[in-house]
Amino acid sequence: MGDRITVCATCREGAGRALAGRLAEAGVAVRLVECLNACGRPLALAVTGEGKATYLFAGVEPEEQAEEVAAFARLYAEAPGGEVADARKAGRLRFCLLGRVPA
Template sequence: MGDRITVCATCREGAGRALADRLAAAGLEVRLVECLNACGAPLALAVTGEGKATYLFAGVEPETQAEEVVAFAGLYRDAPDGEVADARGAGRLRFCLRGRVPA
């Protein structure tokens, strides 16, 4: 399994699917799930990779932050262990970070 972005499909009507489509069009592996249990701050997504840290973001604005998600995916891809030391390249998305689970 390569790096993957998991997007909540239900916490904002249609927004998760629209974001997933935009990310897939950018060449990212995307999976839609029914819930990421971050309902208090929709839209939620997770970035995961085999043997890498996992990141959970919530409060993502799909209309304005899709490019930031793509930028973070690039930073994550380039980090062998998934530990992104400097996420400034992902713009305001870094302020949506809710947690990181080490590999």
């Protein structure tokens, strides 16, 4: 399994599906799930990769931050073990981070 972004499909009445579509068009591997259990701060997504740290984001604005999510995916792909040391290239997305789970 390569790196992928898991997006909540039910957040914001379809906004999760729209974001997943935009990410897929940008060449990012995406998986939709029914819930990431971050309902208090929709839209939620997780960035995962085998043997890598996992990042959980919430409060993502799908229309405004799709490119930031794609930028983080690129940083994550290049980061050893998924440990993104400097996420400034991901813009405001870094302020949506709920947590990082080590590999």
